[in-house]
Amino acid sequence: MSDEIKPDELLDKIDYGPRSESGSKSEPASWMDTSVQIRPGMYCYAAKAESVETLSLPNARPWNPLEDDWKLPDNWQEILHQGIKDRLEKFRTFKVFMDICVRCGACADKCHFFLGTGDPKNMPVLRAELLRSVYRNDFTTAGKILQKIPGGQKLNGARPLTLDVLKEWWYYLFQCTECRRCSVFCPYGIDTAEITIMGRELLNLIGLNIDWIATPVSNCFQTGNHLGIQPHAFKDMIDFFVEDIEEVTGVNVEPQMNIKGADILFITPSGDVFADPGTYTCEGYMILFKYLKDKYDLNVTWSTYASEGGNFGFFTSHETMKRLNAKMFAEAKRLGVKWILGGECGHMWRVINQYMDTMNGPADFLEEPVNPITGTKFENSKSTKMVHITEFTADLIKHGKLELDKSRNSNRIMTFHDSCNPARGMGLLDEPRYIIENCCDHFYEMPPNTIRELTFCCGSGAGLNAGENIELRMAGGLPRANAVKYVHEKFGVNTLGTICAIDRAALPTLCEYWVPEVEVYGIHELVGNALILPGEKKRTEDLRFEPLPGVEEEEDE
Amino acid sequence: MNQKYLIPLTAVFLLFLIAYTGVEGAGLQWFFGIVFPYVAIIAFLAGFVYKVLGWASSAVPFRIPTTCGQQKSLPWIKQNTIDNPNTSTGVFVRMILEIFLFRSLFRNTKAAFNRNVSNRLSYSWEIFLWLGALAFHYAFLVTLLRHFRFFTSPVPSCIKFLEYIDGIVQLGLPGIMLSGVVLLAATLFLLARRIFDAKVTYISQAADYFPLFLIIGIAATGLAMRYFTKVDIIGIKTLAMGLATFSPTIPEGVGGLFYGHLFLVSILFAYFPASKLMHMGGIFLSPTRNMANNTRAKRHINPWNYDVETHTYAQYEDHFREKMVEAGLPVDKPLDKKE
Numbered sequence: 094m095s096d097e098i099k100p101d102e103l104l105d106k107i108d109y110g111p112r113s114e115s116g117s118k119s120e121p122a123s124w125m126d127t128s129v130q131i132r133p134g135m136y137c138y139a140a141k142a143e144s145v146e147t148l149s150l151p152n153a154r155p156w157n158p159l160e161d162d163w164k165l166p167d168n169w170q171e172i173l174h175q176g177i178k179d180r181l182e183k184f185r186t187f188k189v190f191m192d193i194c195v196r197c198g199a200c201a202d203k204c205h206f207f208l209g210t211g212d213p214k215n216m217p218v219l220r221a222e223l224l225r226s227v228y229r230n231d232f233t234t235a236g237k238i239l240q241k242i243p244g245g246q247k248l249n250g251a252r253p254l255t256l257d258v259l260k261e262w263w264y265y266l267f268q269c270t271e272c273r274r275c276s277v278f279c280p281y282g283i284d285t286a287e288i289t290i291m292g293r294e295l296l297n298l299i300g301l302n303i304d305w306i307a308t309p310v311s312n313c314f315q316t317g318n319h320l321g322i323q324p325h326a327f328k329d330m331i332d333f334f335v336e337d338i339e340e341v342t343g344v345n346v347e348p349q350m351n352i353k354g355a356d357i358l359f360i361t362p363s364g365d366v367f368a369d370p371g372t373y374t375c376e377g378y379m380i381l382f383k384y385l386k387d388k389y390d391l392n393v394t395w396s397t398y399a400s401e402g403g404n405f406g407f408f409t410s411h412e413t414m415k416r417l418n419a420k421m422f423a424e425a426k427r428l429g430v431k432w433i434l435g436g437e438c439g440h441m442w443r444v445i446n447q448y449m450d451t452m453n454g455p456a457d458f459l460e461e462p463v464n465p466i467t468g469t470k471f472e473n474s475k476s477t478k479m480v481h482i483t484e485f486t487a488d489l490i491k492h493g494k495l496e497l498d499k500s501r502n503s504n505r506i507m508t509f510h511d512s513c514n515p516a517r518g519m520g521l522l523d524e525p526r527y528i529i530e531n532c533c534d535h536f537y538e539m540p541p542n543t544i545r546e547l548t549f550c551c552g553s554g555a556g557l558n559a560g561e562n563i564e565l566r567m568a569g570g571l572p573r574a575n576a577v578k579y580v581h582e583k584f585g586v587n588t589l590g591t592i593c594a595i596d597r598a599a600l601p602t603l604c605e606y607w608v609p610e611v612e613v614y615g616i617h618e619l620v621g622n623a624l625i626l627p628g629e630k631k632r633t634e635d636l637r638f639e640p641l642p643g644v645e646e647e648e649d650e
Numbered sequence: 651m652n653q654k655y656l657i658p659l660t661a662v663f664l665l666f667l668i669a670y671t672g673v674e675g676a677g678l679q680w681f682f683g684i685v686f687p688y689v690a691i692i693a694f695l696a697g698f699v700y701k702v703l704g705w706a707s708s709a710v711p712f713r714i715p716t717t718c719g720q721q722k723s724l725p726w727i728k729q730n731t732i733d734n735p736n737t738s739t740g741v742f743v744r745m746i747l748e749i750f751l752f753r754s755l756f757r758n759t760k761a762a763f764n765r766n767v768s769n770r771l772s773y774s775w776e777i778f779l780w781l782g783a784l785a786f787h788y789a790f791l792v793t794l795l796r797h798f799r800f801f802t803s804p805v806p807s808c809i810k811f812l813e814y815i816d817g818i819v820q821l822g823l824p825g826i827m828l829s830g831v832v833l834l835a836a837t838l839f840l841l842a843r844r845i846f847d848a849k850v851t852y853i854s855q856a857a858d859y860f861p862l863f864l865i866i867g868i869a870a871t872g873l874a875m876r877y878f879t880k881v882d883i884i885g886i887k888t889l890a891m892g893l894a895t896f897s898p899t900i901p902e903g904v905g906g907l908f909y910g911h912l913f914l915v916s917i918l919f920a921y922f923p924a925s926k927l928m929h930m931g932g933i934f935l936s937p938t939r940n941m942a943n944n945t946r947a948k949r950h951i952n953p954w955n956y957d958v959e960t961h962t963y964a965q966y967e968d969h970f971r972e973k974m975v976e977a978g979l980p981v982d983k984p985l986d987k988k989e
Contacts (some may be wrong), residue, residue, distance in 0.1 A: 107763050110848045123654075124852065183954055185708040185936050192701070195930030198843075198850040198856050199754075199779060202761040218853050235924045248657060250855035260948070276716045280755040281929055282938035284716060314961050315969070324970050325977035351980050397979060398963050411711075412958055419960040427982075429965055445725055446943075447714050451950045473722050473736070475944040481788075487725055495978060518714070520721030520734040520943060527727070542773040546733070547717040575771045 098134065098564050100606060103571075104552040108211045109202060124219060125226060125252055129261035131158050134564035137267055137557060140307030145300060147311035148413060152300025163256075169299045170254055174231060177293045181232065186287045191228045193281050195219060200275035200285070205549050206268050209568030214265050217275035217285040223262055224292055228250045263301050266292040268565060270554035271408070271440075272513035277546055289555070293513070294410040294464060306556035309405040313417050318351065318363035319399035327397045330366050334376050338621075341638070343630030345382035348395055351428070355394035356465065358425045361436025361482075362403040362594035365615070372598040373636045374437060374615025378625055381486065384495070387627045389466045393434065399424035402441040403594060407448075408556040416451040418444060421479070422453050432462035433479040437615050439554065439593035442481060443518035450477040467492040481515075483524040483592060486620060490531045497623040499534055501635065504642040505588040505619065506535040508580045510573065510600065511548035512593035522546075525592050525616050542571040543576035553599035566599065567606050574607035581608050589613050653847065658860035661915070662867045668894075669913035670906035682909040683889055684898040690916035692787040697923025702931045711952040713945045716938040722947075748939055755780045779843070786836035790865070792829035793815055793872075820900035830876065834869040837862055861927055864918050871911035881908055 104536045107167030136158055139291050145153035166172065181188045199219040202208060206400065207215040214220065229236045230251035246252060252516040271286035309319035316323055322330065328350060339348050351356060359382070365375040385391040399420040406413035425433050435445060450456065459478040469488045471480045507529055515521040522545050529536050542551050552569030578587040589600060591609050600613045622635045633644045671680040705865045719730025732747065747753040760776040763769075796813055799805045817825045842862045875881045885901035885906060886904045892898040898988065922928070967974065967981055975985045 103763060105771055107765065109761070181708060183709050184712060185705060185710045185935065186709045186714070189705050189932050189935050189937075192705070193926065193929040193936075195926045195929055196850075197755075197779060198847070198853055199758050199851070201849050203759075208761055208763070213849070213852055215983075216849065216853065222853070233924070248856045250857055273716055275941075277718050278754055278757055278759075280752050281933050282716055282748075282754065282936040284714075284938045287714070307682070315966075317966060323973060325973040326981055328979060330978045331711055353980070357852070397974070398966050416958045416960050417823070419958070420963075421961060425962070444960065445946070448712055448944050450945060451712055451952050452955065454949050469724065472947060473944070474946040476949045484723055487727075491724070499783075517716055517718070520717035520719060520730070521723070523727050524723060531750045540773075563847045579770065606943060616819055 095608070098567070100567075103568055104207075106211065106400075106568075106572075107209070110205075110211075119602070124214060124222075125247075125250070128257045129264050130145065131264055133159075133561070135268070135562055136264060137303035137305050137559045137562050140300070140302040140304045144304065144307040144311035145302065148314055148416065150300070150302075150307075150409075150413070150524060151298055154300065156300075158260075163260075163301070165259075165299050168280045169259075170476055172298050173254060173259075173295055177228065177232065178292050178299045180294070184287075184291065184573075186271045188286065189281075189292050190221065190283045190288060191225055194218065194283055196222075197280065199278045199280065199282075202643075203275045203278050203463070204269075204285075205272070205274070205552055205572045206270075206565070206569045209552065209571040210565075211270075214261075215268060217269075220265050220269055220285055221283070221288045222250070223265060224248055224288060227258060230254075244332075244634045261299075261575060262292055263296055266296065267303055267405065267557065268569075270550045270552065270557055270569065272550035272554060273517040274513070274549065275549070277517065281409055287599055290411075291405075293408060297410050303556065303559070305559040306405050306408045309403075309410055309556075310413060310417065313401050313403075313405065317396075317398045317420065318366075319403060319405060320363045320367050320399065322363060322366065323586060324397035326440040327363075327366065327400055331379075331395070332409060334372065334379060337638075338376050338380060338636070341634050341636060342380070344383065344626045344628055346379045346626075348379050348382060349392060351397055351544075352392070352394040353428050355428060355430050357391070357393045357432060357434050358397055358399070358428055358430040359393050359434045359436065360399050360402045360421055362438040362441060363401045364403070364594035364598055366400075366436055367457045368595055368598060370601065370613055370618070370637075371594055371615065373621070374597065375616040376636050377615065377617030377619070377621030378436060378482070380439065380621040380626060384626055385489075386465065389494070391465060394428060394430065396424045396428065403439045403442045404438050407440055407444050407593075410514055411452075414444060414448065417611070418449055419453050421445075421449065422456055422459075425456070425478075433459070433481055434485055436482055437592040437594065439514040439595055440513035441514075441594075443514035443520065445477065445479050446519040449479070465487050466494050471542075480522060480525070482566055482617060483521065483528055487524045487527045490528065495620075496625040497532055498625055499532060499623055500643070501622045501641050502533045502619050503535070505533050505614070506537070506584065506586045507533050507588050507614075507619075508537050508539050508577065508586045509544070509591050510539075510577075510591045510596060511544055511546075512591060512596055513548060513550050513554060515544055515550050515592060518545075521592075526589070527619065528616050529590055532616075534583075534624040537580050537586055539576040539580050540587075542573065548574040549576065551593075551596050551599040551603060554595050558595055558599050564603075567603065569581070570599070570603040571607065572602075574603050577604065577611055587611055590619065594614050632649040651745050654801075654854060654856050655859040655863075655947045658856050658863050661860065662863040665864075665914060665917055666867060666871070666910040669910045673909040679900045679909065682913050683900055684893070685902075687893060687912060687916050690880075690920040694919040697920075698928070698931060701923050701928055702935070705758040705932065705935050710937055710941075710954050713941045713950040714937060715943045717940045717943050721943060734943050734948065736942050738942060741940060741942050745934070745940055749933060752780055752784055754939075755783060778839075780837050781920050782839045782843070784838060785832050789833035789939065793833055793869075796827065796829065800887050801894040803887075803891060818849060820932065822969055827876070828867060830873050834866065834873060837869060841866065857926060861918070861921070861925060864914055864921070868911060868914045868918065871907060875911065879905075879907060881905065930975075 142153040269289040276284035312321035365371040406417040461475040549572040717734040719733035722736040757774040885904040888901040
């Protein structure tokens with residue numbers, strides 16, 4: 094980490110004026126003539142061959158993006174050409190978005206990667222133009238005519254698909270986190286996430302994935318979760334949380350696992366089981382379920398087979414997404430539960446909210462979700478039959494079904510980071526805020542242009558949360574961190590709440606880099622701290638084993 | 651960079667000159683006044699329909715609206731029914747606002763980074779692109795509709811009323827039509843933006859400058875005819891009526907300037923379907939805007955959905971059965987005694 098770029102050096106680089114590759118600002122060359130330079134710190138390592146093999150995806154082999162030879166199949170251009178053709182027919186989004194952009198530039202300074210790097214090819218319009226330039230050349234009548242005239246290609250903004258262009262695609266399609274912020278501002282709703290999804294799907298046809306996506310996908314397929322945690326180890330980890338929670342609360346919250354006939358199947362990202370601070374959010378879920386079991390006899394089961402809420406298949410191809418997602422319904426059916434409850438995660442919820450029922454439904458073996466404790470019908474999920482845990486918990490709180498001691502979180506001066514996908518692929522905005530307000534005393538919003546549907550990405554989503562691309566992540570996360578810093582300085586905010594597992598993995602690093610005094614919390618960690626379990630001892634510590642507010646002073650007296 | 655706008659600019663000049671000299675010098679009124687306008691209209695209609703049908707023939711496998719507000723959730727949480735609609739009524743309102751008021755563009759902000767002082771990123775509301783775009787589109791629409799007075803006899807009262815409104819600001823004679831002036835001003839603004847805003851210059855293609863110059867050319871020739879040189883309005887109306895009634899005639903005494911104007915308009919029509927101007931049709935078909943966010947409540951069907959190979963629970967249990975049993979996890983098939 095010592096050779097890592099310093100925050101000040103990173104800030105010095107930011108310049109929103111276009112520039113040539115050499116850095117001089119005079120008369121920058123056309124972006125089409127500027128070939129890509131793959132720079133360490135900005136890209137992720139190539140997918141390992143064995144991970145690509147697990148799902149029998151094409152062209153598994155070791156390769157290195159920094160080398161000239163990417164070991165592509167001989168007919169890679171043909172494969173991509175056919176791939177584009179297929180997708181133009183299968184996805185209206187792709188076809189329409191290839192045709193109608195007017196390059197008005199409204200999206201240009203909306204992308205966190207552009208704001209953090211100043212690299213003009215990170216303007217969403219140019220990211221899409223990387224593909225459009227080839228589309229115009231190969232798939233439009235005008236392009237086919239103009240390429241026969243000298244200078245015609247250039248006039249048309251078109252270019253053939255060369256190896257240089259391919260490398261540029263790869264570099265910039267893995268500098269997009271599919272956050273959809275640009276799409277909010279586009280007058281035609283052109284969604285760069287959709288372009289990136291198609292682009293990555295195309296790259297996967299010739300084996301050009303990154304390892305931070307391919308290996309989790311492979312793990313998830315075989316062991317049920319991205320991190321490759323095997324069933325017995327998964328149980329071990331949960332048991333470890335049980336011990337920690339018992340130490341804090343005096344109550345054994347042992348959860349149910351792989352239990353047939355439970356009321357509800359609970360699925361959350363495996364990141365919550367694996368690493369701090371997600372683990373505390375996981376403990377929050379466990380405390381909540383224990384409470385509901387003891388008070389209301391609600392049976393929630395976990396599954397080791399469907400132990401992944403997230404879906405890195407979404408960052409690979411639609412087909413891979415479907416293959417991984419299938420486990421959720423399959424496991425719910427096998428266990429015979431009534432409906433499914435989903436944990437705090439970002440892209441997981443884009444997949445569940447906008448894809449799952451279409452891909453792997455209909456879920457006619459499940460019941461329309463009703464909260465058995467409050468009687469609330471979750472009308473918005475009556476077909477997919479999967480409810481977001483903040484919808485569930487907010488409903489419980491609203492009906493006064495949870496005993497919460499807010500004062501245990503009174504040292505948390507909160508702000509809330511809307512995760513991209515729940516915000517712009519779902520609209521889950523007020524549910525988590527309602528929970529925060531009921532679990533904490535102090536809550537301050539970040540500036541309006543940086544929250545809700547205008548939220549900024551953590552900079553590490555869509556499979557880019559690797560270690561080797563740290564400069565990219567810190568630059569991409571700058572707009573988010575900058576807004577956190579603002580409320581930190583203005584209101585003394587010390588806690589950044591979030592409902593996404595990638596956020597819980599990425600934001601601590603980001604905060605440490607830009608706003609070191611701010612800690613990252615999942616919303617259900619706050620619930621776990623505040624919830625008064627039946628028969629619990631007097632708590633003196635929170636789930637992180639930090640003294641609860643007021644406790645130290647009492648001991649001093 | 652320069653050739654990106656110099657070539658389109660030259661092209662528009664040349665197109666005008668071709669028509670002008672073609673008429674004034676070679677007497678090709680029949681071509682520029684009859685043949686090419688028909689060809690252009692046919693190309694426009696056929697191209698437009700072809701393009702829209704092409705988009706419509708592509709599947710919409712998933713319901714993926716961009717949600718820009720609170721979802722429909724628990725009954726006591728207030729939904730943003732326009733920016734995150736879950737019903738077709740909501741979608742309708744959202745689309746109306748997009749199409750007629752450019753709602754998304756209205757949100758536009760400008761980012762600035764204040765290095766060394768606060769190191770703060772700030773975002774200010776940037777309304778000029780929205781204003782320029784709205785002014786341009788409505789001025790174009792009104793101008794276009796006003797021209798129906800040439801193609802109709804008697805002129806419908808709605809067109810007369812539109813003219814009355816358009817000419818409500820009266821400064822001298824002949825009466826100023828606001829739309830024409832605004833059209834020219836707005837296109838010049840949009841052009842200036844492309845030339846002077848470095849980011850927009852960088853992303854611009856010749857295909858962005860060409861329609862701008864073309865429309866500037868159309869507006870300029872139109873304004874010139876109305877306000878500066880006297881053209882034979884009666885003759886032009888005769889020609890237009892001839893075209894509209896499919897009995898075209900070439901009137902005497904209509905000069906090259908008019909044919910230049912008409913030719914540029916014809917070029918615009920013919921060029922339209924092959925260009926980015928098709929956003930006019932595309933905006934209706936954009937799946938991130940024209941769909942309801944209700945996929946969890948109402949299943950969306952993917953017409954090409956196909957079965958995929960998954961890793962089943964049975965395969966998973968076969969792989970891990972021993973470890974699962976050892977960890978006390980329930981299994982579907984008991985452990986084989988011999989192992």
